[in-house]
Amino acid sequence: xxxxxxxxxxxxxxxxxxxxxxxxxxxxxxxxxxxxxxxxxxxxxxxxxxxxxxxxxxxxxxxxxxxxxxxxxxxxxxxxxxxxxxxxxxxxxxxxxxxxxxxxxxxxxxxxxxxxxxxxxxxxxxxxxxxxxxxxxxxxxxxxxxxxxxxxxxxxxxxxxxxxxxxxxxxxxxxxxxxxxxxxxxxxxxxxxxxxxxxxxxxxxxxxxxxxxxxxxxxxxxxxxxxxxxxxxxxxxxxxxxxxxxxxxxxxxxxxxxxxxxxxxxxxxxxxxxxxxxxxxxxxxxxxxxxxxxxxxxxxxxxxxxxxxxxxxxxxxxxxxxxxxxxxxxxxxxxxxxxxxxxxxxxxxxxxxxxxxxxxxxxxxxxxxxxxxxxxxxxxxxxxxxxxxxxxxxxxxxxxxxxxxxxxxxxxxxxxxxxxxxxxxxxxxxxxxxx
Numbered sequence: 001x002x003x004x005x006x007x008x009x010x011x012x013x014x015x016x017x018x019x020x021x022x023x024x025x026x027x028x029x030x031x032x033x034x035x036x037x038x039x040x041x042x043x044x045x046x047x048x049x050x051x052x053x054x055x056x057x058x059x060x061x062x063x064x065x066x067x068x069x070x071x072x073x074x075x076x077x078x079x080x081x082x083x084x085x086x087x088x089x090x091x092x093x094x095x096x097x098x099x100x101x102x103x104x105x106x107x108x109x110x111x112x113x114x115x116x117x118x119x120x121x122x123x124x125x126x127x128x129x130x131x132x133x134x135x136x137x138x139x140x141x142x143x144x145x146x147x148x149x150x151x152x153x154x155x156x157x158x159x160x161x162x163x164x165x166x167x168x169x170x171x172x173x174x175x176x177x178x179x180x181x182x183x184x185x186x187x188x189x190x191x192x193x194x195x196x197x198x199x200x201x202x203x204x205x206x207x208x209x210x211x212x213x214x215x216x217x218x219x220x221x222x223x224x225x226x227x228x229x230x231x232x233x234x235x236x237x238x239x240x241x242x243x244x245x246x247x248x249x250x251x252x253x254x255x256x257x258x259x260x261x262x263x264x265x266x267x268x269x270x271x272x273x274x275x276x277x278x279x280x281x282x283x284x285x286x287x288x289x290x291x292x293x294x295x296x297x298x299x300x301x302x303x304x305x306x307x308x309x310x311x312x313x314x315x316x317x318x319x320x321x322x323x324x325x326x327x328x329x330x331x332x333x334x335x336x337x338x339x340x341x342x343x344x345x346x347x348x349x350x351x352x353x354x355x356x357x358x359x360x361x362x363x364x365x366x367x368x369x370x371x372x373x374x375x376x377x378x379x380x381x382x383x384x385x386x387x388x389x390x391x392x393x394x395x396x397x398x399x400x401x402x403x404x405x406x407x408x409x410x411x412x413x414x415x416x417x418x419x420x421x422x423x424x425x426x427x428x429x430x431x432x433x434x435x
Contacts, residue, residue, distance in 0.1 A: 036401050047390035054387020057380045058135065066138055069380035076375035083363035085132035085385055087215055088356050089125050095247025096122030096172060097208035104201045113270040114277060116179055116405045117258060118251050123172035128392045157218045164211035171204030182409040183402060212243040219362055227366035229308055229317045232299045241292045246355040248285040252278055252348035262400050267407030275341045282344040285351060286332035289325060296321055313369060320361060324354025
C-alpha cells in the first residue's frame with residue numbers, strides 16, 4: 001500500500017502526513033488507529049474486559065430499559081450515573097476553565113505547559129459524561145428537549161444547564177483543535193483556531209461558571225429531599241468553588257501519571273517547570289478551599305444546624321468536611337511551606353475523594369435520607385461507570401501518543417503561525433500544494 005507519510009529531509013523532524021486530500025487523510029487516520037507499543041499489557045487487558053462487558057450491559061439497558069440493569073425507581077430516578085458520572089465528573093473538569101483563563105486572559109504563562117492536557121481532559125470528560133447522561137434517560141431521544149425548550153420552560157434550570165453544557169463542550173473542542181491541526185499539519189486551520197482562542201476562552205469561562213453553579217442550582221428545587229446539613233441556598237456558589245479545587249486536584253493527579261507513563265512525550269520546558277506548577281496548583285487549592293470552608297461554617301451558623309452534627313448523618317458530614325476538606329487544606333499549606341511536591345501529589349488524592357463524597361452526598365446519599373427503602377447502585381451501574389472511565393482513559397492515551405499535547409510540535413514552536421517560519425521545506429511544500 002502506498003505510504004501516507006512523506007520522508008523528512010532534515011534529521012530530527014517529524015514525518016509530514018499527506019492530509020491535503022481526502023484519501024490521504026483517510027490513509028493517515030487509519031494508520032494512526034493502529035496501537036503503539038505493547039497490546040497485551042495489564043492495563044489494556046483489565047480495562048478492555050471492563051469496556052467489553054460494559055458495552056454488553058449498555059446494550060441490555062437500551063433493549064430492556066433501565067430496570068433491567070439499575071436499581072433506579074420512581075422514588076430514586078437519579079443514581080450514580082448522574083451523581084458520579086455527571087455531577088462529580090463535571091467538577092473534575094473544572095481545571096480547564098481556570099487554567100485557560102489564567103494563561104490566555106491573565107497571561108500567567110507559568111501554567112502554559114499544562115494547558116493543552118488540562119483542556120483535553122476537560123473536553124473528554126464532557127463528551128463521555130454527556131454519554132453517561134444518555135444512559136440515565138428513560139427515553140434518550142428526548143435529550144434534545146432542553147435544547148429546543150420543548151416540554152421545559154425557558155426559565156427551567158435544566159434548560160439552562162443543558163445549553164451551558166452544550167456550548168461549553170463546543171468551546172473545549174475549539175480550544176483542543178489547534179493540537180489536532182498541528183498533528184495533521186493543517187497550518188491555515190491552526191492559524192484560524194489560534195486567533196479564536198481568546199474569544200473562545202472568555203465565552204468558555206463564562207459558560208463554565210454558569211454551568212458549575214447551575215448544577216448546584218438544580219438541587220435548590222429539592223429543599224425537602226436533601227438533608228439540611230447539605231442543603232443550602234449557597235449550593236450554586238459551593239458547587240462553583242468546589243469545582244476549582246476539584247479541577248486543581250485532577251490536574252495534579254493527571255500530571256503524576258502522564259509524567260510517568262508518557263515521559264517520552266513531555267518536552268524539556270514541561271519537565272523543568274513541573275514542580276513549580278504543582279506547588280502553584282497546591283497554593284491555589286488551599287486558597288479556594290479556605291473560602292469553601294468559610295461558606296460551610298456560615299451555612300451551619302445561619303441554618304442553626306450545629307446540633308445536627310451529633311446525629312449519624314452529622315458524623316458522616318464531619319467525615320466529608322473535616323477529613324477530606326480541612327485536612328487536605330492543612331496538608332496543602334504544609335506542602336507549600338516545605339515546598340514538598342510529593343505531599344502536594346498525595347494531598348490531591350484526598351481532595352478528590354472529598355469532592356466525590358460531597359457530590360454523592362448531595363445527589364445520592366443525603367437525598368431522601370429519610371426513606372425506609374434506600375437507593376444503592378447495582379453492579380451493572382457500577383460496571384458501566386468503570387467502563388465509561390476506561391473508555392475515556394483509552395481515548396486520552398490515544399490522543400497523547402499522537403498529538404502535541406504534552407509539548408510543542410517541533411514545527412510550530414514559539415507560537416509561529418506560518419509554515420514558512422518553521423524553516424521546514426517539507427511543511428512549506430505541503431502547505432502550498434494543499435492550499
